[in-house]
Amino acid sequence: MSQASNDIRDPRAQVKQWLASGDLRSLLVHAASLHGHYCPGLAFGVKAAHAALRRLGFENTGMEELVTVVECNNCFADGVQMATGCSFGNNALIYKDLGKTAATVLSRRSQSAVRVCLRPxxxxxxxxxxxxxxxxxxxxxxxxxxxxxxxxxxxxxxxxRRLSFATLEKEEDELFDIREAPAHFPEYAPIYDSAICAVCGEEFMETRGLVRNGRVVCHTCAQADCFGVLGGGVRVLPGGNW
Ligand SMILES: [Zn+2]
Ligand SMILES: [Zn+2]
Structure with missing residues (x-):
């Protein structure tokens, strides 16, 4: 089977091959296609993810068999997402608003976890x-x-760009504190029914419904507060705005 058709069957085949062979340069280039630029933070993320996955296995179909907890929402997080395959969209990325350049990868298969934290x-x-x-x-x-x-x-x-590629050549232990962590998993992402807003007609996750004047409406139409992730971390958005 050709590499191309293998990639269609297993969308992470190429990434897994780079991880297994330690080709961090290709991983960094791939991560930069998401991130938009090269920077040391992105390289730290790629390298941290590789350090964790080497200990836990590279297999991940984005169905929460691997779950990654990131403790920041900066460049590092994009390197981690791309290399682990745990993303915002597949519910396998958990954001803890701690402002630390650290990630913990948890593996359901091995029931083990590794936390990687950038040294000062x-x-x-x-x-x-x-x-x-x-x-x-x-x-x-x-x-x-x-x-x-x-x-x-x-x-x-x-x-x-030069610093980010140079970062890949550094010793893992020089850059990071790497240690086992408790394999304490969150519940699988719940699947909720949908509801239709009585005002705007848009569909939304049922648990987000609010009752206004006896009708179920969405947060936007209710002008209700919600949480959002901004550059500064998790914030309450008053009336849905900042
Ligand atoms: Zn960056
Ligand atoms: Zn609405």
Missing amino acids: HRWEGDRATELEREANRLFTKVVKQRDPDPEAQRRLGEVF
Whole structure:
């Protein structure tokens, strides 16, 4: 069977092959197609996921046989999602709003789990490389201060790309604290019936229905508060807005 037809039958065949052979560069390129750019955070995510899966097995059909808990919602999380196959959409990605560059992968098959946490990383001072210090300066200018200088943006992209591939070459234990974790699984994602909003006519998950003037309506039409994940983490969105 050709590689192409094998990929159609098993959509993760290529990713699994990269994981099994330790081809982290191909995984990083693949992750960047989702993430949109190369950066050290993305590379940390790919490498952390590989470290966990090497201990737990690479098999994952996105049916919650593997569940990954991420403790941040930044670049790291996209590397983790792509490499583990546990995603926001397949309910196998759980977001804990802790602001730590860490991920725990749980395997139902082996009833075991591994947590990988990035060790404190210095981007300035004596312990940082010249490239890391340049990345830090450019990051402050381009991302924190939103300076639209095109040359600084181009250079940041280049520096981040070089740093991200260099990250893949580092020793796992140098970058991460890796240890067994309790294999404590959440329940499988529940399947709920749908309801139709009496106001807008849109379909929604039944458990999200609200009763207004004796009719079942959606959160949007009720202008009700809901939770949302913004850049800063989980927030209550008053009336559904920020
Ligand atoms: Zn990034
Ligand atoms: Zn509605």
